[in-house]
Amino acid sequence: MKKQLLIMFLNTVIIFGSVGICINVFPMFTSQVSAASVALVQYTNPEFLAECAKSKISSYIPEEKEKTTNTRTEQQVMNTIGSKDSDDGCDITETPSDVKSLMKEAEKKQKKKNARGKTSEEAYQGGGTIIAYKDVKIQSKIPADFYKPDIKSLLSEGSDLKIKDKAKPTILIYHSHTTEAYTLLDSGYYISSDSRSKDNSKNVVRVGDELARYLEKAGFKVIHDTKIHDVDYNKSYDSSRETVEKYLEEYPSIEVTIDLHRDDITYKNKTKVKPTAEINGKKAARMMLIAGCEWGRVKNFPDWEYNLRFDLAVQQKVNSLYPELMRPVLFSERKYNMYETHNSFLLEIGTDANTLDEACYSARLFGKALGDLLNDKYVINN
Numbered sequence: 001m002k003k004q005l006l007i008m009f010l011n012t013v014i015i016f017g018s019v020g021i022c023i024n025v026f027p028m029f030t031s032q033v034s035a036a037s038v039a040l041v042q043y044t045n046p047e048f049l050a051e052c053a054k055s056k057i058s059s060y061i062p063e064e065k066e067k068t069t070n071t072r073t074e075q076q077v078m079n080t081i082g083s084k085d086s087d088d089g090c091d092i093t094e095t096p097s098d099v100k101s102l103m104k105e106a107e108k109k110q111k112k113k114n115a116r117g118k119t120s121e122e123a124y125q126g127g128g129t130i131i132a133y134k135d136v137k138i139q140s141k142i143p144a145d146f147y148k149p150d151i152k153s154l155l156s157e158g159s160d161l162k163i164k165d166k167a168k169p170t171i172l173i174y175h176s177h178t179t180e181a182y183t184l185l186d187s188g189y190y191i192s193s194d195s196r197s198k199d200n201s202k203n204v205v206r207v208g209d210e211l212a213r214y215l216e217k218a219g220f221k222v223i224h225d226t227k228i229h230d231v232d233y234n235k236s237y238d239s240s241r242e243t244v245e246k247y248l249e250e251y252p253s254i255e256v257t258i259d260l261h262r263d264d265i266t267y268k269n270k271t272k273v274k275p276t277a278e279i280n281g282k283k284a285a286r287m288m289l290i291a292g293c294e295w296g297r298v299k300n301f302p303d304w305e306y307n308l309r310f311d312l313a314v315q316q317k318v319n320s321l322y323p324e325l326m327r328p329v330l331f332s333e334r335k336y337n338m339y340e341t342h343n344s345f346l347l348e349i350g351t352d353a354n355t356l357d358e359a360c361y362s363a364r365l366f367g368k369a370l371g372d373l374l375n376d377k378y379v380i381n382n
Helices: 003-025 029-042 046-055 064-071 074-079 097-109 151-157 206-215 234-248 304-321 356-378
Strands: 116-122 130-135 136-140 169-174 189-191 221-224 256-263 274-279 282-285 285-294 329-332 343-353
Touching: 029 130, 064 221, 064 282, 097 356, 130 151, 130 304, 136 151, 151 274, 151 304, 169 206, 169 234, 169 356, 206 221, 256 356, 274 356, 282 343, 282 356, 285 304, 304 343, 304 356
Parallel strands: 136 329, 169 221, 169 256, 256 343, 285 329
Antiparallel strands: 116 189, 130 136, 274 282, 285 343
16 A cells, blocks of 8 residues: 555656646746646545545645635625725734724723613614615705705716825814714623713724825825814814814815714613624724705805715715715705815714724725725826
């Protein structure tokens, strides 16, 4: 038996030696030759492969997972786009080290007995009428007899945004409600300390850091303002408006302003909703853009439709890369600071029931999508 095994081994060496010569001489046929060699060995020496398996000698046998990767559904394929960042090979799903540390600390301290209520990932739909065109949706709270959004036309008209030099400050990220925070653990419940924090490592500022980082990776100069604007909650938008106008005066090149928040959806039974999507096998906090118009109490907002056009273009881009990550654009009787430029919006990333990790992940996904959109459509002389 040993003699037969030795003979089969020598035959295999000769086969692979010939294959090696072919690969060196004709490198363009490497994959085809490798596959052929495997098939040849399996056909000519089946006992040898069996003996290899018994004696734990490694052999080139295609893994089963290679046969199944092409059977994924279209949805699964779409949800894995962007898993690896093209610039530095980093995994976009990876939890930042500082957030990991906060999570470990919370695991030691958080006690279920201190819970104020449960968290739920159930689908949530607020008031208003849903208007849809393909994968773009608006949740309109504006009477249709005043204005009924035609999404197809609005997308066709597009934004008037033109970025001439993205090396200059182009995007401003700020936080009207700076102390809005997140839970740290996906435990199924929340505690009172989750909702607000002046610690920027735990609130929306930390999430804004991730958004800024990915927009900068796309080549844009980003200003991320971290000033706390909600010391007096009722005057938070007045305070943030001063910040926005200061930057716009100092840097006229700023075209896009993003007021980054998180939502709060709490039922009467104290259950909090955490809108969640699974992207690349990891939970992400679902996001919502807010667009306003000059109606009812809102005055002096004549150019509001420009903002709505831009919002829809952004939602369409995010949805094309990460289906189900965006909630419908909330279109309502609101103004905030969106009138400062034609490309200003308020972005809600998750709720206080989502984890900081989920929110940071969503910010990276949003930054990747927005960066791609700006580069593809709005940068001139690129």
